């Protein structure tokens with residue numbers, strides 16, 4: 001018989017994704033329907049770890065009034081951070097050096113202090129790994145996967161991805177005419193640290209000529225050849241899609257910065273590719289970095305629906321007494337998978353995937 005619940009909390013961690021507010025709404029309404037109180041933790045776990053930083057307190061009581069009208073909004077009303085891993089929390093020492101400390105026991109005490117029975121943790125691979133560690137330490141937690149990158153394993157898709165792909169495709173549609181008018185090469189850099197899903201799916205839908213993804217290390221000679229060949233066939237412009245995590249053969253990813261307590265920031269590959277292709281093809285080349293534009297805006301109806309379904313399913317999981325699981329999409333339904341299993345590996349683009357094969361059949365070059 002599942003333990004009875006009086007109060008739950010919800011937090012959003014890591015990079016934001018369109019659909020987070022829809023999850024918050026679904027969790028709030030479904031939990032209140034069951035007679036539970038719902039609290040939102042501000043900025044990942046910071047609302048509990050650094051409560052003094054919040055004038056109104058680090059916890060927000062969530063009510064139907066408070067979550068009204070948020071389904072269509074991008075971002076997260078709770079705030080988020082990618083510097084707040086409680087197991088590797090970055091703290092500045094007296095000498096000004098930042099060191100990582102484990103604040104997970106302190107966090108568990110804060111949950112007890114506020115009499116929170118269970119947590120719905122919404123986040124990407126980092127947040128699910130943290131949720132798994134907290135579950136192992138005894139916290140009652142259910143995870144909800146989010147990421148625009150779609151690199152979380154065990155769920156067919158995450159919310160945020162469709163919005164990002166739709167926007168990226170629209171941008172490509174707009175770039176074709178200007179690239180054609182100026183007979184240029186247009187390099188478009190999109191997010192995608194470990195997996196090239198956004199670059200691949202929007203690249204195919206938006207008729208890119210070249211797609212460079214982390215799963216296929218590229219050779220720019222091959223890309224330049226493809227562009228020149230297009231030229232010979234009368235195509236005087238080319239669109240090159242690059243995922244931020246793409247890397248050259250025998251090379252490494254382009255890193256902007258490394259900081260204690262957070263994942264390294266990627267970026268710069270588009271610039272490198274654009275500069276090299278201009279030299280190699282002799283064609284004027286421009287770069288567009290879509291970056292955080294992919295994370296903003298209103299979620300598509302598909303992302304809203306997934307997010308609402310995930311939020312409601314997380315509450316049903318708690319009601320059933322499920323612990324240490326992540327909600328996952330397994331069409332036509334949702335299922336629950338152990339967090340342990342969900343965090344074991346990243347979901348990268350399989351080299352025999354149908355979308356990749358389609359792209360190759362459409363003569364899209366991958367630089368290999």
Ligand code: F6P
Nearest residue numbers: 015082147148149191192193266
């Ligand atoms: O995880 C999603 C993601 O969009 C990655 O593709 C990207 O590397 C990262 O977030 C960037 O996050 P931020 O700029 O917030 O550190």
